Amino acid sequence: MSTSDDPTTQTVRTHSTEHVITAGADASQRTPTWKKVIRDPQAAITIGLLAAIFLIGALTPLIAPHGPNDADLSMVNAPVGTSGYLLGGDESGRDIFSRLLHSINTAAISALIGTTVALIVGVTGGLVGGYFNRATQSITEWTFALLMTLPGVLLLIILMPVTGGDYRATMFVFGFLLAPGIYRIVRNLVLGVKNELYVDAARVSGLGNVRILGRHVLSIVRGPIIIAAAFMAGSAIAVQSGLAFLGVGSTEIPSFGAMISSGFRNLYVAPAQFLWPSLLLGVITASLVLLGNALRDTLEGSKPKAKKVGAGQRVVADVERDGPTDPDALLVIRDLGIAYPGVDGAPNEVVRGVNLSLAPGDVLGLVGESGSGKTQTAFSTLGVLPSEAVITGGSIRFDGRELLGLDDTSMAALRGSAIAYIPQEPMSNLDPSFRVGSQLVEGLRAATSMPRKDAKARVIALLDRCGIVDPQRTFDAYPHEISGGMAQRVLIAGAVASRPKLLIADEPTTALDVTVQAEILDLLRDLQHELGMAVLLVTHNFGVVADICDRIAVMKEGEIVENGAAEEIFGAPRHEYTRMLLGSILDEDAVRTDPPAAVKGVAS
């Protein structure tokens, strides 16, 4: 959604108008959604099929040779192709073909009633439940939860004395049972949209609640609702057929369910009778499901894909295995390139020609704005790049060994034991379902194959060393029971537990309170001295770098623009960009939580 650094209402409002216009245009003028849908073959075919079937249904009075209940005793179980009885007669001598045509209309009306009621009830409930105050919210939530837990078909059967078995009344009730699905969709979208800038802005500009809902929210929920409607129409038809098959409702009403039931009773006499209504019902419900799927793909875009876990990083270049080795360096990155697939499918290089070198026990700061490629460089060294990423070239040599092209099992053997990692966001980097201690013990044992008891003792000692006051209690706690600062200490303990040679810390203080930041940096510095680790510190913050680093590499737009000893760079920065980054800390606090304001387009 639109973001703006300018806090004045004026700008926000301009922004919001723009956004609303784009959102509206998205569905109507600029990229006509219906055109996108029609261009999708699956959607086009199913829409065509359904349109043809329901059109024939609508023309039934004109084309059906017989009424749905016209019985001719001479035509009982008449075979297919009897003159005037295209598909033969059923057990009562009624024309199967005519009954099929009439059944289409019953199905169409069922779908229409069920879906319409579900949409009206669900959308209204969702708007009310998502938009208004907490009390209203919890009442609607409770009501719809109640509806959802009802065993629907049982209820429809039980209510026969009330509905009289009329399929229209039954479908009306079924609409209520379908409504919770719509309610969920609408409520979640409303909750999401409610706090967006543009609704606030609309409120500021004096639009009433109803108009806010009508204009902004409905334009967004339209897509998901259309998708859900296709699926609901399918279930309404299926349930109506099922109930008619059971015998719920008048025998006068022709429907697929009643026809299947009659054909099924007659299975041994006329085996093909049940086939026709089954086929047509199957085609209709299948088309609706396939249409719903096609709509979902076109309107909602692609969902995250499944990928092989532990497939290792993809390398598409020849890796120079026997390149020159630097005996003094622990980590040598040469000419590294990383690319992601772009919007049009063409690779988009986010890291280009990166060279880095890190001696044992040294601390190197890798500095740059968000999106400069520093985190990608760090991930590639750990072998944990996302599966979409491709390494386009270069070499990463750790302790004399080429890492690029290693399979995940070999990388896993290095991770934790020789190369360790501290993440940026402490809370999301702990598994919420396992106790803190068990996660650390599992990691330590994976890296060192230490007996459980020893591993536990080491973890508790480390938690203590990392400044946690009651290590046993933290060991036994779940992640949601500890604070962010504590969680970061836990993660540091987890990273250094197996005494790695190289520690990669990705913005280790960014997500923390200012007071905690300094303590964490002190801890990192002390641990680095004690363990003699090399540290690759990824940060956007020169204040952090100044505190702890021996050497600095500055990254911009995927490339290293400046590289040298910390004092040199602080004393005489050569690159314009470095001067700009430095300038932003000289006139403000040394430890900032925000990215430097001078850098354009920074938002992490």
Add this chain to the structure above:
Amino acid sequence: MTLYILRRLAAGVMLALVILLIVFLLISSSFDDTARTMLGQGATPESTAALVEARGWDRPVIVQYVEWIWHAVQGDLGQSAFTSLPVRSAVVDRLAVTLSLIVPALLITAILSVLLGVWAASHGGVIDRFAQGISLVGHIFPALLLAIGLVVLFGVELGWLPATGYVRFGDDTLGWLRSITIPVIVLVIPGVANMSAQVRGRMIDELNRDYVRTLRTRGISSRSIVYKHALRNAGSPALTVMSLEFIQMFGAALIIENVFALPGFGSYAFNASLQGDIPVILGISVFGVALVTVVHLVTDILNGWLNPKARVH
């Protein structure tokens, strides 16, 4: 934990009371019709009114409701208005038949869905497309059509399994197995289609989370990450899906029982409803609601075990 269960149980009882009240209110409009049906051809307005009065159906609905609840708490659900047979034992018998389809179907669905969903999410590629294909095929056809198709194929054409009829578990275990095989398959197909897609989606979400990367950087094996960490976190939403799946299956079972001529809950409810047999309808409602309540309670307890955050409340 005990307190938690008690609280959930109390909420379940409240829910059951509310739903029963709704059923009572809706059904109360058809008391006269029922009396007329009971009297048959010879019903006159006077005899109908007399019967309604004799049954106490003319009293305020809320009084009847409280009275019914009072008896129900003591285990007395009354007698059928038509057969005078006790409602409770009849409902229990019929429910047992339906549950003997649903419980195996749900277990098989859960196992297959977790295997397929986890497999698809953690392998991608061909296996993932296979899983998505299965899920699509299972979604396409209503259970009724599956039931009829399978009966015709295996029961009638091939003659491998009995097309219709039910054998009690206690009478002949193998016969019971054979009699429920096709119905269970019919319930499992759409069940797996739905649940495996849900498990797959949840697993993909979990595998993309930050903690997975961090666990990987500690050298933890892919197997532990997928089957221990991601699966446990995906488990609690998947359980909720499973409880809804149970209710879905219950509904589908009511319809397909009829295809197999199984003496289950569906045909019982249908006949009671057709006649307007009010005591039976109420008995069916209370068991239906109780079933749903128990399923939700079990889901919540399992959820508390899987998800430490849910446990605190």
